[in-house]
Amino acid sequence: MTKNIAEIITERRSIKRVDEAPIDRAVINDILEKAAFAPFHSKVEPWHVAVLSKEAEKRRFVNAIVNSMERMQGEPLTRERREQIKDGNERKIVAPPYTLIVTTDIIGSGKKDFEAIAATSAFIQNIQLLAWEAGLGVLWRTNNFIFDSEVVAELGLDGQQIVGCLQITQFNEIPDAKPRRPLSEWVKDLD
Ligand SMILES: Cc1cc2nc3c(=O)[nH]c(=O)nc-3n(C[C@H](O)[C@H](O)[C@H](O)COP(=O)(O)O)c2cc1C
Numbered sequence: 130m131t132k133n134i135a136e137i138i139t140e141r142r143s144i145k146r147v148d149e150a151p152i153d154r155a156v157i158n159d160i161l162e163k164a165a166f167a168p169f170h171s172k173v174e175p176w177h178v179a180v181l182s183k184e185a186e187k188r189r190f191v192n193a194i195v196n197s198m199e200r201m202q203g204e205p206l207t208r209e210r211r212e213q214i215k216d217g218n219e220r221k222i223v224a225p226p227y228t229l230i231v232t233t234d235i236i237g238s239g240k241k242d243f244e245a246i247a248a249t250s251a252f253i254q255n256i257q258l259l260a261w262e263a264g265l266g267v268l269w270r271t272n273n274f275i276f277d278s279e280v281v282a283e284l285g286l287d288g289q290q291i292v293g294c295l296q297i298t299q300f301n302e303i304p305d306a307k308p309r310r311p312l313s314e315w316v317k318d319l320d
Contacts, residue, residue: 137258142306144266147224148299154182156263157227157297164255167248175245176252177289179230187223190230193283194218197274221270225296229256232281232289242290249292256295266300269293 132140161178169175181187195214199206206214222228233249235242257267274280275291 132262134258137262139306140303141257141261142266142304143268144298144300144304145268146298146300146302147220147296148301149224149226150299152226152265152297152299154180156265157229160256160259160263160265163259164252167252167255169248169252170244171241171248174248174252175233176249176292177232177234177286179232179284179286181222181228181230182226184223187228188219190228190284191215191218191222193280194222194272194274196283197277197280200277200279201273221296222294225298227295227297229293229295229297230284230286230291231256231293231295232286232291235288235290246290246292253293253295260297264299266298268296270296 157180161180165174165176167174167176179186181190195206195211195218198214199211231249231253233245235245253269257269260267271291271293275294281287281289281291
């Protein structure tokens, strides 16, 4: 039986555990096409998506992350630390069948850039919900390297801001829901 939207919203979970089983690219494309019906406040939709499915693409991303962490540290990483960072990111980026880098156009105007990030976040949530409906799990990550313009340049995504790195995977176990605050804690009337 198909689920209604309230069920999909409340039953969706972030899925951390990676399953390496392949996923048909047509399923991903279908999710992206539908997710693009997210609202946006500009003439063109502000989001872009780099779909990483081949090992070489994913490793290129991992290398860019390692280089970024080296820059953040301000001195060369030891070989051991480099391997450690590489291994950790390979588990997160190379192992899942798909890693999506979702970016948005940034033009240097506060209001327009705010709207672009907001619209792209709505687009990402559509991806999460559509993936859940298709039986797939997503984890939306925002690590420090997303603010490193050199990472974006290294990946050929100049002029864009990464809004999320999404791992997409099949899953067997559904994590418990993170409890949400009761409405009374965060809703108020203005009178
Ligand atoms: C903007 C944003 C950034 C996030 N970044 C990370 C992250 O870097 N690492 C991570 O493990 N989860 C990340 N998450 C996932 C959250 O941890 C997760 O959504 C939250 O714990 C609630 O769980 P749920 O998605 O299963 O409801 C992020 C979520 C959002 C919306």
